[in-house]
Amino acid sequence: MPFTVPDPTGRPVAVVGAGTLGRRIALMFATGGGEVRIYDPSAEQRAAARAYVEEQLPAVAAGIDAGRPGTVTTGGDLAEVLPGAWLVIEAVPERPELKQRVFADLDRIADEDAILGSNSSSYPTSRFVDSVREPQRLVNIHFYMPPTQNAVDVMSCGLTDRGVIDLLLAELPRHGVFPFEARKESTGFIFNRIWAAIKRESLAVVAEGVATAEEVDAMWAVNTGLRGGPFRAMDQVGLDVVLDIEEHYAAERPGLPTGPRALLEQYVGEGRLGVKAGRGFYDYRPGAGAASGAADRMRRRRSLTAVPRPRPARRLARGRRAAPPSEEREPRTAGRAQVTHEAPPVDRRRTERQCPGPVHRARLPRHLDP
Numbered sequence: 001m002p003f004t005v006p007d008p009t010g011r012p013v014a015v016v017g018a019g020t021l022g023r024r025i026a027l028m029f030a031t032g033g034g035e036v037r038i039y040d041p042s043a044e045q046r047a048a049a050r051a052y053v054e055e056q057l058p059a060v061a062a063g064i065d066a067g068r069p070g071t072v073t074t075g076g077d078l079a080e081v082l083p084g085a086w087l088v089i090e091a092v093p094e095r096p097e098l099k100q101r102v103f104a105d106l107d108r109i110a111d112e113d114a115i116l117g118s119n120s121s122s123y124p125t126s127r128f129v130d131s132v133r134e135p136q137r138l139v140n141i142h143f144y145m146p147p148t149q150n151a152v153d154v155m156s157c158g159l160t161d162r163g164v165i166d167l168l169l170a171e172l173p174r175h176g177v178f179p180f181e182a183r184k185e186s187t188g189f190i191f192n193r194i195w196a197a198i199k200r201e202s203l204a205v206v207a208e209g210v211a212t213a214e215e216v217d218a219m220w221a222v223n224t225g226l227r228g229g230p231f232r233a234m235d236q237v238g239l240d241v242v243l244d245i246e247e248h249y250a251a252e253r254p255g256l257p258t259g260p261r262a263l264l265e266q267y268v269g270e271g272r273l274g275v276k277a278g279r280g281f282y283d284y285r286p287g288a289g290a291a292s293g294a295a296d297r298m299r300r301r302r303s304l305t306a307v308p309r310p311r312p313a314r315r316l317a318r319g320r321r322a323a324p325p326s327e328e329r330e331p332r333t334a335g336r337a338q339v340t341h342e343a344p345p346v347d348r349r350r351t352e353r354q355c356p357g358p359v360h361r362a363r364l365p366r367h368l369d370p
């Protein structure tokens with residue numbers, strides 16, 4: 001029986017899981033002036049998510065064309081949260097067996113026409129088709145780190161109704177996020193996968209002794225005009241997490257070069273996990289150059305958009321801003337492969353210039369304006 005694509009008019013969006021991403025997803029949907037409901041079994045998480053959304057919402061909604069603050073409610077009972085929602089987005093921990101159970105519940109309790117989306121970073125929703133009666137409504141909707149990093153991957157589970165994908169591509173820009181369709185099943189979706197290749201080749205360059213990490217980051221800054229660089233970003237995410245991610249890709253795609261993983265293993269073996277350990281490719285310990293006050297002062301002086309003047313590589317790398325805050329990381333999970341969001345640092349003004357494309361049906365939000 002063909003699936004009936006929902007009409008979102010006047011209907012709430014439900015987010016299942018109120019953690020780092022769940023509350024950010026709820027925030028973005030709340031900018032459309034409608035109702036967003038958050039479900040989480042933890043009362044503490046529900047309260048924290050609600051406080052986060054209420055604090056951020058006025059400013060984020062003001063930065064989006066036609067944005068206006070909506071209402072956010074939370075609940076600890078799916079049977080109260082889901083009914084009426086046209087879209088339900090799962091953002092629970094990255095454990096496939098948990099997600100399978102959650103999708104079975106969502107399928108049972110949500111309205112018959114509700115779209116069931118997964119924010120998973122690692123798992124295509126093809127993994128969950130057996131958990132639902134109606135796979136035409138199942139789809140990956142992978143957010144990065146809104147409200148600052150607002151691209152979204154949309155990917156079919158293989159059986160997703162075309163109308164579901166078209167509706168999401170049309171509807172998401174109304175909420176200040178920008179969907180891009182992965183037209184085939186792809187681990188890492190679109191951008192995470194491209195970023196993985198950049199990291200891999202950067203690691204290979206250093207592993208082969210072609211250049212140092214600092215030199216690669218400095219050249220990245222000179223040539224792209226973007227702050228940070230692959231090694232700064234990897235240090236921020238955590239080299240153990242980066243290794244997990246690369247192992248996940250390697251398991252799926254035999255033949256990837258081993259040098260990048262060997263270099264990461266060496267750093268992880270030495271306890272040089274990146275910022276969280278005080279040392280990674282850079283040294284962040286007090287007094288060390290990578291995190292020094294001098295670097296911070298230099299950073300403040302620099303314009304966001306200015307393409308840096310060529311300078312000696314070492315000085316430039318130290319003057320550049322490091323990658324995203326630690327909140328943007330997923331914790332390392334022993335023995336469990338993950339592909340998480342860990343895109344390079346955003347230079348918002350460049351994003352504004354580069355993003356608009358045929359996929360977007362709306363202007364980028366005002367808060368990204370130069």
Ligand SMILES: NC(=O)c1ccc[n+]([C@@H]2O[C@H](COP(=O)([O-])OP(=O)(O)OC[C@H]3O[C@@H](n4cnc5c(N)ncnc54)[C@H](O)[C@@H]3O)[C@@H](O)[C@H]2O)c1
Nearest residue numbers: 017018019020021022042045091092093094120121328341
């Ligand atoms: N953190 C990132 O950078 C990032 C980026 C993109 C996508 N993701 C994906 O988003 C998902 C969530 O990640 P996160 O970082 O927000 O995790 P998190 O640990 O911060 O939050 C998970 C939340 O789910 C709740 N939860 C646990 N069991 C639940 C259940 N049965 N039903 C509903 N809620 C439940 C927890 O109480 C917690 O609040 C994962 O699939 C992850 O891959 C994460």
